[in-house]
Amino acid sequence: MDSNKNTPYPQKNILILGAGPAGLACAYGLMPKAYKITILEKENEVGGFAKTLEFKEDDLTFKTDIGPHRFFSQNKKLYQIAQDLLGTDWIDVNRQTRQYIDGKYYDYPIKPLQALKNIGLIKAVVIIFSYLRSFIIYKSLGRPINNFQDYIAANFGLALGRFNMLNYTEKIWGIPCSRLHADWAKQRIKGLNFITAISDSLFKRKKTKTLIDIFKYPRLGNGQLYKKMAAQIIDRGNEINFASQPLEIFHSQNRITKIITDVNGLMQEFNPEYLVSSIPIDQFLSILNPLPPPEILAAAAKLKWRDQIYLFITLNKNQVTDDNWIYFPNQNIPFARISEMKNFSQAMSPEGKTSLFIEFFTNQAETLWQSSDQDLFNLALNHLEKIGLITAKDVRNYYVFKKQKVYPVYDLNYPANLKIIKSYLNQLENFYYIGRPGRFQYNNQDHSLEMGLLAAQGIETDKKLNPDQIGNSDEYFENGKLNNNS
Numbered sequence: 001m002d003s004n005k006n007t008p009y010p011q012k013n014i015l016i017l018g019a020g021p022a023g024l025a026c027a028y029g030l031m032p033k034a035y036k037i038t039i040l041e042k043e044n045e046v047g048g049f050a051k052t053l054e055f056k057e058d059d060l061t062f063k064t065d066i067g068p069h070r071f072f073s074q075n076k077k078l079y080q081i082a083q084d085l086l087g088t089d090w091i092d093v094n095r096q097t098r099q100y101i102d103g104k105y106y107d108y109p110i111k112p113l114q115a116l117k118n119i120g121l122i123k124a125v126v127i128i129f130s131y132l133r134s135f136i137i138y139k140s141l142g143r144p145i146n147n148f149q150d151y152i153a154a155n156f157g158l159a160l161g162r163f164n165m166l167n168y169t170e171k172i173w174g175i176p177c178s179r180l181h182a183d184w185a186k187q188r189i190k191g192l193n194f195i196t197a198i199s200d201s202l203f204k205r206k207k208t209k210t211l212i213d214i215f216k217y218p219r220l221g222n223g224q225l226y227k228k229m230a231a232q233i234i235d236r237g238n239e240i241n242f243a244s245q246p247l248e249i250f251h252s253q254n255r256i257t258k259i260i261t262d263v264n265g266l267m268q269e270f271n272p273e274y275l276v277s278s279i280p281i282d283q284f285l286s287i288l289n290p291l292p293p294p295e296i297l298a299a300a301a302k303l304k305w306r307d308q309i310y311l312f313i314t315l316n317k318n319q320v321t322d323d324n325w326i327y328f329p330n331q332n333i334p335f336a337r338i339s340e341m342k343n344f345s346q347a348m349s350p351e352g353k354t355s356l357f358i359e360f361f362t363n364q365a366e367t368l369w370q371s372s373d374q375d376l377f378n379l380a381l382n383h384l385e386k387i388g389l390i391t392a393k394d395v396r397n398y399y400v401f402k403k404q405k406v407y408p409v410y411d412l413n414y415p416a417n418l419k420i421i422k423s424y425l426n427q428l429e430n431f432y433y434i435g436r437p438g439r440f441q442y443n444n445q446d447h448s449l450e451m452g453l454l455a456a457q458g459i460e461t462d463k464k465l466n467p468d469q470i471g472n473s474d475e476y477f478e479n480g481k482l483n484n485n486s
């Protein structure tokens with residue numbers, strides 16, 4: 001079926017691939033224009049990695065995000081959109097997050113005085129001297145910052161880095177920090193260093209309430225935001241097709257001409273004025289017809305992704321901790337983070353019950369990926385018991401699920417590979433590629449939303465706008481004042 005035929009109005013047909021935050025925001029931005037918008041989503045729900053899952057046990061419902069989702073943005077417009085969609089369900093959440101290192105809890109972001117007290121005088125002196133040494137090497141003698149480890153050493157000293165950031169980072173990415181690009185640090189911790197961390201802790205945070213202390217959250221889980229967005233998109237006469245995906249994307253003379261798709265089991269042809277993709281960039285390249293030149297496909301094959309295994313445990317217990325989430329940097333603990341969703345919103349668990357969401361970082365090639373659900377549960381339970389968080393008798397049920405291509409890996413070669421892929425894709429005039437998997441960019445939901453809105457603006461004005469600056473500015477993601485409308 002040709003969805004364009006015999007349709008004098010609306011003026012533009014837009015096909016969007018993926019109904020995560022990026023794809024939905026694009027449709028939401030285009031919505032007032034009464035274009036004909038069709039979204040293809042391969043799963044059966046909207047929200048992508050930012051959705052909320054529900055697990056029913058008899059008459060009880062437990063909800064969880066896929067990993068804890070804290071909304072944070074420098075862009076006030078996004079808060080306004082969420083407020084409009086969610087109304088009183090856009091709640092304030094007091095943040096408490098900690099790290100568990102060598103058997104002790106530390107607040108996160110780290111409070112240097114608490115940390116110094118916990119680690120003892122000798123280690124504290126080592127950390128201070130390590131920072132002074134790094135200061136001389138990197139700042140005075142000008143040693144270049146070639147990778148993530150250099151970045152951490154230059155800003156915090158290696159001893160503090162090893163104690164906290166480097167272990168956790170290696171757990172996330174599965175490669176040594178010396179093989180990770182410093183871009184990752186720039187996106188996550190830019191502006192923070194040993195000195196600012198201490199002065200923030202001693203002075204600034206006492207005076208200013210920041211988004212570190214409170215964040216916004218949809219009462220029924222992060223995915224509520226995207227369900228509401230999708231409902232409005234559909235109400236305006238647009239389509240979101242589930243269990244649907246592109247099979248082949250034809251292009252000629254720098255324009256996308258035809259897309260052959262599988263729409264819920266039926267082959268369908270689209271000839272949109274614009275195509276917007278938020279599906280993984282390497283997958284998109286692989287279904288182009290004609291295929292991109294070999295050097296583009298070779299660069300795409302070199303992009304690496306990190307996979308995750310999730311374990312969700314429902315509990316016959318009112319509460320486990322006061323934390324939203326806890327990080328576990330030590331390598332001898334197999335998971336990286338646990339979250340208690342009830343501490344985001346009471347509506348995430350039935351009364352008197354709670355749950356833990358546990359994240360393992362891995363790859364399909366690793367043995368952990370092959371572990372049975374029972375083995376993963378036993379492994380986690382064993383550690384959770386030792387740490388003193390839960391016991392076997394608290395457990396009601398558990399669920400294991402695995403996701404691929406969760407985190408784009410910023411290895412040392414990724415900028416060069418991505419550059420040549422982008423220079424190829426940027427030639428396609430009636431095409432936008434947006435979002436975290438779509439641009440191979442380690443960004444949060446706010447930046448995917450911004451990219452979707454930017455693509456909508458570009459389509460509306462027929463101007464090719466560039467999403468490159470979104471989420472790539474050097475911003476420290478924990479920063480930002482809590483203002484009235486945020």
Ligand SMILES: Cc1cc2nc3c(=O)[nH]c(=O)nc-3n(C[C@H](O)[C@H](O)[C@H](O)COP(=O)(O)OP(=O)(O)OC[C@H]3O[C@@H](n4cnc5c(N)ncnc54)[C@H](O)[C@@H]3O)c2cc1C
Binds near residue numbers: 050068279435
């Ligand atoms: C564990 C974890 C914790 C996180 N914590 C936070 C947080 O605290 N705060 C925050 O702001 N962000 C957080 N994020 C990041 C946030 O989830 C992402 O930034 C956001 O989901 C990206 O949106 P997106 O639309 O770009 O991509 P996705 O969410 O990946 O959406 C892409 C969509 O495309 C679909 N798709 C893929 N392939 C195809 C295909 N072939 N055909 C059709 N559809 C396809 C997918 O099913 C998906 O729905 C977290 C992510 C993870 C994994």
